[in-house]
Ligand SMILES: Nc1nc2c(ncn2[C@@H]2O[C@H](COP(=O)(O)OP(=O)(O)OP(=O)(O)O)[C@@H](O)[C@H]2O)c(=O)[nH]1
């Protein structure tokens with residue numbers, strides 16, 4: 001039995017509400033009501049998608065029309081299904097509007113962001129006591145999550161390995177800026193109850209973080225059984241290899257939805273610019289006092305942000321990581337614009353080819 005089938009076997013019934021369905025989805029689905037079924041994508045395979053519906057789990061392909069326009073469903077998407085009575089299979093014919101969309105920049109690609117998951121309410125940014133606890137990486141994750149529209153929560157796992165778990169939170173406090181930080185151990189269960197306010201029926205939580213921090217272990221602990229393989233950490237450098245390779249959604253006993261993700265090797269912030277303000281709120285506030293409204297806080301005269309650093313009100317470290325992310329963002333945005341122009345050209349080429357073909361057939 002595939003994990004999907006095990007997890008969502010038809011012995012367990014779900015209402016749309018337990019899957020996270022709400023008023024706005026219902027009204028978007030209204031025009032499909034008579035002959036289609038709604039469902040939610042729980043995982044994505046090479047050509048098919050695992051879908052949870054009110055009558056159990058199933059596999060479905062996507063319609064040629066969606067594929068042609070590049071609208072590919074992501075895990076967490078609510079989709080419109082058409083049942084093919086002759087084959088007994090289902091086809092995804094539309095994707096309902098997304099409440100939130102979690103993307104990340106993929107290194108080496110033409111500036112287009114990769115969709116990670118859709119309709120996420122909360123993202124658990126999982127890190128672990130020890131080498132993974134890195135402020136700059138957290139700033140990247142926060143930028144991505146803030147831009148997605150989901151609410152970030154920082155989890156410091158493997159508290160059992162720390163000599164004094166209570167100091168872990170203060171280590172990252174300077175970058176957490178208003179974001180809850182929870183110290184826990186997926187193995188011993190320490191601190192687990194602090195997750196309860198986020199694990200609510202019909203609410204969707206995605207776990208992201210480096211490989212080996214214990215995302216799948218935490219999912220197994222929350223599900224109270226082993227559904228996900230977990231990895232062995234290499235003794236030499238404390239780093240795990242990538243154990244989870246497929247993004248997948250699970251339903252907890254109380255009806256909360258959790259998504260396990262493969263570990264991210266590199267956290268490209270892509271074009272998630274809107275997340276910067278929320279990740280660096282103190283810099284945004286200070287910037288209001290800069291002489292120039294488009295101050296980049298680099299060499300401009302009358303820069304209130306650099307003044308604050310000089311006065312010791314803002315750490316140099318914090319400003320440097322802000323400037324670095326801002327640069328990266330600018331670069332990604334340029335790349336995305338070039339990529340967009342290229343794909344537009346390609347699209348027009350295709351359209352004019354179709355037009356030529358049509359003219360060709362008419363003239364014959
Ligand atoms: N001591 C300790 N070890 C843990 C804890 N949580 C997870 N581990 C161990 O860390 C290793 C990696 O855990 P996984 O759950 O596979 O990590 P992951 O984040 O899912 O990794 P990827 O799937 O590669 O992204 C395993 O050997 C776990 O047993 C914890 O709270 N304490």
Ligand SMILES: [Mg+2]
Pocket residue numbers: 215216217228229230243244260261262263
């Ligand atoms: Mg994993």
Ligand SMILES: [Zn+2]
Pocket residue numbers: 287290291295296297298300302303304305306
């Ligand atoms: Zn400035």
